[in-house]
Amino acid sequence: MAKLYFKYGAMGSSKSAQALITKFNYEEKGMSVWLIKPGTDTRDGADIIKSRIGLSQRAQVIGPDESIIKAYEEAGNYDVIIADEAQFMSPEQIDELRTLVDDEDLPVLCFGLRTDFRTRFFPGSRRLMEIADSITEIKTICECGRKATVNARFDDSGRVITEGDQVVLGGNDRYTAMCFRCWKERIKSQD
């Protein structure tokens, strides 16, 4: 039986690299992979999944209101679906991936962030936590050595931001994965 997988990690935990390596591994066994990512913007190159270690691949971009099932039927026959940045998919799109797992017996592997810069779930991640068969954490560390769980957002002056929209397109904000304790202490030190 095929499964729905959610492999989550903080910023910089090499999720995209893992997604691309997983695709390579399936293809090496002769299986075809439909690589997708949600489309949150239309910038040039928005259809590229790029990892910091240098791997990159073109993916099919799924729009915010697009049906994944319909897009899959139009894309053709694949053996596996791999989705990067799955946190940006809508709960309805995650439900559609679940339907493809169950009705088409297709393994679906979703890579993404668990939470935003305020430590709150992204809607897509919440739905994956609710209905995935397999949930695994891709770990990365804070500069103090503890496991990083918070995706801290910084402004240009290096202050941690704790208010604002969940997704800011084209913003100049920077993100760093931190442990909860360092994140809290950093915010306290800004007072």
Ligand SMILES: [Zn+2]
């Ligand atoms: Zn820390």
